[in-house]
Amino acid sequence: MKPIAVTIRFHEELNDFLPRHEPGQAIAVTWHGRRTVKDLIESLGVPHVEIDIIQIHGTTVGLDYLVRDQDDIDVHPGFHITRPPRFVIDDNVAKLVPLLRMLGFDTLYAQGATDSWIATISKQEGRTIVSRDKGLLKRKEVHSGLYVRSTRPPEQLREVVERLQLREFCQPFTRCLSCNGILLSLDADEAAVNPQIPPGVRTWTNEFFQCNGCHKVFWKGSHHQSMERLVHQILRHP
Ligand SMILES: [Zn+2]
Numbered sequence: 001m002k003p004i005a006v007t008i009r010f011h012e013e014l015n016d017f018l019p020r021h022e023p024g025q026a027i028a029v030t031w032h033g034r035r036t037v038k039d040l041i042e043s044l045g046v047p048h049v050e051i052d053i054i055q056i057h058g059t060t061v062g063l064d065y066l067v068r069d070q071d072d073i074d075v076h077p078g079f080h081i082t083r084p085p086r087f088v089i090d091d092n093v094a095k096l097v098p099l100l101r102m103l104g105f106d107t108l109y110a111q112g113a114t115d116s117w118i119a120t121i122s123k124q125e126g127r128t129i130v131s132r133d134k135g136l137l138k139r140k141e142v143h144s145g146l147y148v149r150s151t152r153p154p155e156q157l158r159e160v161v162e163r164l165q166l167r168e169f170c171q172p173f174t175r176c177l178s179c180n181g182i183l184l185s186l187d188a189d190e191a192a193v194n195p196q197i198p199p200g201v202r203t204w205t206n207e208f209f210q211c212n213g214c215h216k217v218f219w220k221g222s223h224h225q226s227m228e229r230l231v232h233q234i235l236r237h238p
Pocket of ligand 1: 176177178179180181211212213214215216
């Protein structure tokens, strides 16, 4: 049986997945047998969730395209996420959970969950998986996903916001960092009798919020200022 030989080029940040290749440089690949372009791309280390357009000799094809001998393939980066975005966060980037909620995003934490469960919830609820596990992001049933390059949480947050172009969707301090519920203003009458608010706090603020999920009450304490600084840094245009 004649082998299939193709050339393939990955564009822009997709080259982060390829060691020893310059961006846009053609890679020659040869094999025997039928193979989809998704399988070929992922065998080179690039998860399909970061791909926008695949072109063969300039014609756009889908992930299930069966590759033919002498195909010349260009792969361009991009994301197909739900707007407004919804997330499911893998254990390996768990510190992103409160940070994304801080920006107001519907963020599910897949604590201790299997890859299969995460992929399924991604599909069922249109959630974008954020992970540092390429194997998880290669699963066919995944709705959308992002492989985070950075290992530092504030930098990871900046990366998610910039790469998925989330600035216009941010609604800082509208969501509970603990449970993903929505924060609602607590009116003065309710605040006056709420046992969660220490009397000392009432002397310097009358602005309180209550989570509609866990019913915890929040106010803008000293911790809030450092979060505001971080939000300002993230949302500031580079
Ligand atoms: Zn809550």
